[in-house]
Amino acid sequence: MVDITKLEKIVNKTRKIVEKSKEELYQLGESARREYERTKYELDSVKKQISEIIREVEKLEEEYMKARLYLMEVSREFKKYSEEEIKSAYEKAHEKQLELLSKREKEKMLRLTRDHLERNLKNLEATIKRAEELIVNIGMVLKILGNDLELISVEIGEIQQRQALGFSIIMAQEEERKRVAREIHDGPAQSLANIVMRAEYCLKLMELDPCRVREELMALMEMVRKSLQDVRKIIFDLRPMSLDDLGLVPALKKYVEIFQNDCGIFVELTVLGVEYPLESGQAVAIFRVIHEAMTNVKKYARASQVVIKVEFLKNKVNVLVRDNGVGFDVEKVFSEKQGKAFGIIGMRERIQLLNGRFEIKSSPNRGTEVFLSVPVAAR
Ligand SMILES: Nc1ncnc2c1ncn2[C@@H]1O[C@H](COP(=O)(O)OP(=O)(O)O)[C@@H](O)[C@H]1O
Ligand SMILES: [Mg+2]
The missing domain is CATH 1.10.287.950 (Methyl-accepting chemotaxis protein)
Incomplete structure (x- = not known):
């Protein structure tokens, strides 16, 4: 440097x-x-x-x-x-x-x-x-x-x-890759290993007890279905294709659905104003920030409820993600992690790259609030 x-x-x-x-x-x-x-x-x-x-x-x-x-x-x-x-x-x-x-x-x-x-x-x-x-x-x-x-x-x-x-974004990406690798390792990779074992078992059963094969195959199918779901979720997390095809809000709706099923936290998604198409970079950045905020909620907040508000204004898009969880001391996390809170830094930087405003407010037992505002060409 x-x-x-x-x-x-x-x-x-x-x-x-x-x-x-x-x-x-x-x-x-x-x-x-x-x-x-x-x-x-x-x-x-x-x-x-x-x-x-x-x-x-x-x-x-x-x-x-x-x-x-x-x-x-x-x-x-x-x-x-x-x-x-x-x-x-x-x-x-x-x-x-x-x-x-x-x-x-x-x-x-x-x-x-x-x-x-x-x-x-x-x-x-x-x-x-x-x-x-x-x-x-x-x-x-x-x-x-x-x-x-x-x-x-x-x-x-x-x-x-x-x-x-660039550095923090790369670090955040690296974190993300680690997370994906872990998810594949813990999820689909293990399931597939399991499936192979169960399939071998089925082969054996065909000789020993053909009547039970059907039952076993049904269980196997269920495992495959579950794995497929896992893989789809991982793919979606990597990059929701609907973001490009359908826009930010549909992608968010889908994400919220998966999120709720996944961790049982109630999510209220509100859209204010009428959605208009965003530049691809903007949509991706906003989605990523919401995604990271939600990942933090899942990992740390112990919340029962999250509110996501997306507001389409004439010349900007505002987004708020608020949970009712345990919260944290923002200052303290930053000074203790000494700039290693790559998730939050990455969020801020993505928004800064779009000349937007980013704020995170939280205090112990008061929940956490992530706010962003990105300017868009006036319409
Ligand atoms: N919604 C939240 N509720 C409680 N604590 C949070 C929340 N979001 C972030 N934190 C705290 O802030 C820290 C930094 O978050 P982040 O920058 O995303 O890094 P990481 O997720 O890699 O730990 C977390 O380790 C956690 O202690
Ligand atoms: Mg994080």
Whole structure:
């Protein structure tokens, strides 16, 4: 048998791993997004600094230009200016020049930083996009995995159920065969052996006491008749031919008659509604279940009376078999027999195979009630 719990374990483990990967991926995506925000903020601030520094550089260039012009003027008209003034003009120009150089250097650095940040940002953007795609993909994988695995486990469940179904039905059939073998062994087989012996005796009598042969032959005939009856009963139990030819109710009537004669329990058969032909599988299953219920009555119930009710409704057939016998503890029988109550399990499974409903109710000294309901095509 397929071990469904093992498979389920594997399935769950796989799902967990994939789910964990999804979670990790999500976290990766999240940290990339945070990094992206941070980088973007930094970039904005660098860009601001750059535009500031550009303004500063422009201003400085102007100031430097002015300082140089002034210096040129002072140098040209050096007689007009004191040495002090010339020196200061020169220093001022030089200072502005240095300042300008340093600012330009700073601008260059900032531009480099900006380019670097922009590249980072692009990479982060790609990472985030990739993570999102992967999360979607993994989500899809999980969905497919989940659906398929669910389907698989449903399928396995069904297979197992079918296996179990088949198993109990086979066991019930095996029980039935045992019963038939025993019946033939105890009944007709013994009678036939007896008949052979009596026939031999008749042969002897023909020589010794011919007058008694007639009497003996009469007894022999009676034995043969009884054996024939037994054989017919066994054949009927195996498969009532009237089930196919005449339908469920006539087969039941015949069965009830034999049952009553056989074990002296009064059976009341009631048919409600008008009988309509059932599919052969349905008729056989219903008959088998009633048969098994009645066999149990005979074997265990010690009942004096059985009621069989068959109800033909528009879209289903209901059957009730109730005895007034000793009853039994259903739960207890099932737990003690640990699924070996093949008779009852077989009944339930036959009905389940027809998508029907099966119930057995019983309690000690309260009798037993077997109920079944099988859906049929609406008429
Ligand atoms: N009508 C009944 N009255 C009393 N006991 C019953 C009746 N039907 C079933 N049982 C009890 O339930 C048990 C299980 O029945 P079943 O599944 O048909 O198995 P089996 O007939 O092989 O014992 C029986 O052994 C018997 O103890
Ligand atoms: Mg039984």
